[in-house]
Amino acid sequence: xxxxxxxxxxxxxxxxxxxxxxxxxxxxxxxxxxxxxxxxxxxxxxxxxxxxxxxxxxxxxxxxxxxxxxxxxxxxxxxxxxxxxxxxxxxxxxxxxxxxxxxxxxxxxxxxxxxxxxxxxxxxxxxxxxxxxxxxxxxxxxxxxxxxxxxxxxxxxxxxxxxxxxxxxxxxxxxxxxxxxxxxxxxxxxxxxxxxxxxxxxxxxxxxxxxxxxxxxxxxxxxxxxxxxxxxxxxxxxxxxxxxxxxxxxxxxxxxxxxxxxxxxxxxxxxxxxxxxxxxxxxxxxxxxxxxxxxxxxxxxxxxxxxxxxxxxxxxxxxxxxxxxxxxxxxxxxxxxxxxxxxxxxxxxxxxxxxxxxxxxxxxxxxxxxxxxxxxxxxxxxxxxxxxxxxxxxxxxxxxxxxxxxxxxxxxxxxxxxxxxxxxxxxxxxxxxxxxxxxxxxxxxxxxxxxxxxxxxxxxxxxxxxxxxxxxxxxxxxxxxxxxxxxxxxxxxxxxxxxxxxxxxxxxxxxxxxxxxxxxxxxxxxxxxxxxxxxxxxxxxxxxxxxxxxxxxxxxxxxxxxxxxxxxxxxxxxxxxxxxxxxxxxxxxxxxxxxxxxxxxxxxxxxxxxxxxxxxxxxxxxxxxxxxxxxxxxxxxxxxxxxxxxxxxxxxxxxxxxxxxxxxxxxxxxxxxxxxxxxxxxxxxxxxxxxxxxxxxxxxxxxxxxxxxxxxxxxxxxxxxxxxxxxx
Amino acid sequence: xxxxxxxxxxxxxxxxxxxxxxxxxxxxxxxxxxxxxxxxxxxxxxxxxxxxxxxxxxxxxxxxxx
Numbered sequence: 089x090x091x092x093x094x095x096x097x098x099x100x101x102x103x104x105x106x107x108x109x110x111x112x113x114x115x116x117x118x119x120x121x122x123x124x125x126x127x128x129x130x131x132x133x134x135x136x137x138x139x140x141x142x143x144x145x146x147x148x149x150x151x152x153x154x155x156x157x158x159x160x161x162x163x164x165x166x167x168x169x170x171x172x173x174x175x176x177x178x179x180x181x182x183x184x185x186x187x188x189x190x191x192x193x194x195x196x197x198x199x200x201x202x203x204x205x206x207x208x209x210x211x212x213x214x215x216x217x218x219x220x221x222x223x224x225x226x227x228x229x230x231x232x233x234x235x236x237x238x239x240x241x242x243x244x245x246x247x248x249x250x251x252x253x254x255x256x257x258x259x260x261x262x263x264x265x266x267x268x269x270x271x272x273x274x275x276x277x278x279x280x281x282x283x284x285x286x287x288x289x290x291x292x293x294x295x296x297x298x299x300x301x302x303x304x305x306x307x308x309x310x311x312x313x314x315x316x317x318x319x320x321x322x323x324x325x326x327x328x329x330x331x332x333x334x335x336x337x338x339x340x341x342x343x344x345x346x347x348x349x350x351x352x353x354x355x356x357x358x359x360x361x362x363x364x365x366x367x368x369x370x371x372x373x374x375x376x377x378x379x380x381x382x383x384x385x386x387x388x389x390x391x392x393x394x395x396x397x398x399x400x401x402x403x404x405x406x407x408x409x410x411x412x413x414x415x416x417x418x419x420x421x422x423x424x425x426x427x428x429x430x431x432x433x434x435x436x437x438x439x440x441x442x443x444x445x446x447x448x449x450x451x452x453x454x455x456x457x458x459x460x461x462x463x464x465x466x467x468x469x470x471x472x473x474x475x476x477x478x479x480x481x482x483x484x485x486x487x488x489x490x491x492x493x494x495x496x497x498x499x500x501x502x503x504x505x506x507x508x509x510x511x512x513x514x515x516x517x518x519x520x521x522x523x524x525x526x527x528x529x530x531x532x533x534x535x536x537x538x539x540x541x542x543x544x545x546x547x548x549x550x551x552x553x554x555x556x557x558x559x560x561x562x563x564x565x566x567x568x569x570x571x572x573x574x575x576x577x578x579x580x581x582x583x584x585x586x587x588x589x590x591x592x593x594x595x596x597x598x599x600x601x602x603x604x605x606x607x608x609x610x611x612x613x614x615x616x617x618x619x620x621x622x623x624x625x626x627x628x629x630x631x632x633x634x635x636x637x638x639x640x641x642x643x644x645x646x647x648x649x650x651x652x653x654x655x656x657x658x659x660x661x662x663x664x665x666x667x668x669x670x671x672x673x674x675x676x677x678x679x680x681x682x683x684x685x686x687x688x689x690x691x692x693x694x695x696x697x698x699x700x701x702x703x704x705x706x707x708x709x710x711x712x713x714x715x716x717x718x719x720x721x722x723x724x725x726x727x728x729x730x731x732x733x734x735x736x737x738x739x740x741x742x743x744x745x746x747x748x749x750x751x752x753x754x755x756x757x758x759x760x761x762x763x764x765x766x767x768x769x770x771x772x773x774x775x776x777x778x779x780x781x782x783x784x785x786x787x788x789x790x791x792x793x794x795x796x797x798x799x800x801x802x803x804x805x806x807x808x809x810x811x812x813x814x815x816x
Numbered sequence: 817x818x819x820x821x822x823x824x825x826x827x828x829x830x831x832x833x834x835x836x837x838x839x840x841x842x843x844x845x846x847x848x849x850x851x852x853x854x855x856x857x858x859x860x861x862x863x864x865x866x867x868x869x870x871x872x873x874x875x876x877x878x879x880x881x882x
Contacts, residue, residue, distance in 0.1 A: 242826075264862040 150255025176226025207486030538589025
């Protein structure tokens with residue numbers, strides 16, 4: 089009788105267990121992070137109070153600013169944070185020493201320093217940018233409270249720097265000791281996810297099932313992915329784990345990945361054009377690309393484990409050896425076309441497919457070697473990720489921060505506001521901290537909401553809860569329920585800055601100290617000043633040349649076009665990678681949003697596609713032209729063609745456009761004439777054929793009348809009005 | 817050794833120098849242990865690393881302040 093009862097109990101228990109495990113894998117990880125942050129913050133507060141450092145709040149805020157779910161991120165951020173803090177302290181010493189008596193000069197100097205640091209933060213990526221941010225606002229945090237008593241500088245700044253270091257150590261040790269979550273795992277997860285995602289993407293393209301709208305979104309996601317992996321990779325240096333020895337493999341993986349997605353996209357464009365022109369080659373090409381698509385997946389699944397990756401590598405390797413024969417069959421079938429145009433079309437598409445299979449083979453090899461934790465056999469060349477920032481944009485970002493501080497400072501001077509220092513300090517912190525975000529105006533706005541919420545909550549906590557408690561343990565217990573909210577908010581990428589604003593404001597307002605001050609009037613005055621400082625930053629960020637505005641978007645398109653000029657003239661070794669990574673880097677702001685509804689964003693994306701296609705073709709053309717001895721007329725014509733394309737992308741207008749098309753046409757003719765000669769060996773014949781296909785690809789993308797290039801050249805900015813379908 | 821030493825005319829506790837020395841020692845030890853693969857046999861590598869550091873710093877500190 090008892091059997092069914094126990095059985096059902098067991099079943100129920102296992103269900104509860106399963107639920108619990110599933111919760112632990114998703115929501116639970118988040119809660120671990122929340123508790124870790126809280127423990128680190130309270131530990132930092134306790135240590136600072138024990139050592140009587142004066143303002144435990146600095147240590148707490150430090151913990152909130154640097155805490156990240158992955159340990160490696162915290163450690164790297166800490167290193168840059170210490171350097172940034174020291175630089176900021178030195179700058180504030182210089183400012184106070186020079187202008188202690190002159191408030192106007194002092195504030196001017198401070199605003200210029202913060203502006204310079206913000207510009208530096210915009211110019212660099214990842215944690216280098218973070219170091220600049222810190223150097224900027226630490227100067228404000230140290231120098232401003234001392235304007236009235238400059239002689240206290242040394243003790244004050246030693247205490248602040250010590251508190252920052254205490255905060256950093258607490259954050260680092262807690263995140264490393266308590267349920268550590270290594271960056272290594274995140275990287276492997278990212279790579280696995282990306283492999284599956286890319287396979288799906290390439291499969292859809294090659295088998296011709298891709299919707300144009302879907303295409304943009306996917307491509308943006310892939311770019312976001314590239315930037316993510318690069319940022320993870322750059323912060324793995326301080327995490328002691330196996331992955332560090334695979335640094336080169338990771339770089340290689342990113343490089344192969346970018347090359348592959350460009351090739352598959354070029355192929356997609358070309359097939360679209362062929363379909364539109366009703367080319368007879370389309371059918372055979374579709375069949376061939378279908379066979380490539382099939383090799384990507386095993387039984388409809390992309391490889392996830394080491395074993396599957398090995399299998400995929402072997403399968404693709406076998407396919408790669410057999411593929412040239414299939415290509416040869418198709419080529420011979422269409423070689424006899426009377427129409428040389430269709431012939432070239434077919435040749436170009438085949439060349440792209442071959443290249444894609446080769447790149448896929450390389451990528452899967454690297455992926456399999458990483459999953460199996462062995463070193464890739466291939467030799468490494470220069471694979472440094474190139475970051476490209478428009479200097480004008482960086483200068484503007486700096487100018488914006490300077491403007492915020494000057495505005496608040498002049499209000500302070502004009503009104504003789506007793507809490508002006510706090511307002512200027514918060515304006516400096518806000519404009520330095522949020523300026524490098526993809527959308528600074530939005531980030532500051534969210535931060536402001538967080539600050540206001542923190543202001544109100546801290547009032548409740550300080551005057552209704554903490555007043556009836558006594559001792560360190562009860563202080564912690566009274567604060568915990570309120571400070572758990574901040575890290576929980578910051579787990580959600582959309583609310584991250586709100587969580588940061590909340591935590592920072594809460595700590596500032598409570599300002600736990602050995603002698604707590606309970607004064608509602610100064611509490612409200614201080615809090616209002618902080619909120620007004622940040623609100624000024626929000627206003628300026630939203631109005632003064634905002635990065636989401638049209639001007640900035642035009643600059644981005646311009647930067648993209650500059651990449652083509654780079655592809656035309658820079659030295660060849662490592663150029664492909666510099667070109668590809670540069671383009672991804674330019675687009676990181678657009679990719680961070682991942683929606684292409686905005687017509688300006690659409691415009692940028694259209695430019696990106698055409699720049700990628702043309703630039704890569706030019707690099708291949710130059711590489712092939714370098715690999716064999718060419719006759720003088722051919723060399724001249726290729727050089728002229730490259731120059732005219734560079735001109736076109738520098739200044740897209742009708743005149744340059746005609747010149748570019750003409751020079752490409754004449755180069756094609758010269759090559760066709762020369763490759764007909766008998767005395768050529770097989771090597772140079774192949775190289776000539778590849779040059780021909782590169783030129784043809786350039787020609788096809790120039791002639792396409794739906795691209796943004798065509799629209800710009802003819803003067804009809806149709807794509808900017810929005811509503812146009814995907815420009816092929 | 818004296819309790820405090822003058823570094824650019826600012827008095828710094830001499831244990832600070834012991835800290836710098838032990839950080840260098842720790843980094844070197846970490847490299848060696850990592851190369852030998854010791855961390856694969858340790859239950860909680862970060863904890864092990866921190867404990868090593870505490871031992872090294874403790875020894876250096878006692879040597880300096882004795």
